[in-house]
Amino acid sequence: MRAPGGSLAVGSPQQVIDKLLAEHALFGHQRTLLQLSVGSMPHADLMRAIELFGTEVAPVVRREVAKRTTAPGA
Numbered sequence: 001m002r003a004p005g006g007s008l009a010v011g012s013p014q015q016v017i018d019k020l021l022a023e024h025a026l027f028g029h030q031r032t033l034l035q036l037s038v039g040s041m042p043h044a045d046l047m048r049a050i051e052l053f054g055t056e057v058a059p060v061v062r063r064e065v066a067k068r069t070t071a072p073g074a
Helices: 013-027 043-070
Strands: none
Touching: 013 043
16 A cells, blocks of 8 residues: 555655655545554654655645646646
């Protein structure tokens, strides 16, 4: 499920970006719901994952999706 075509968004920020953008190309969705496992990983790691998503993943995904949806013929 961690493979590029799998359902889990795990790995480096770039791997998560690639997966979310690939899913957007397939489905054209405007929202993604993510769930982080609370309790199975140390709190500091959980907070770091949230920080990376907010600072590195989400801005890139938003920018790329905006490009796709505002491009001529999109």
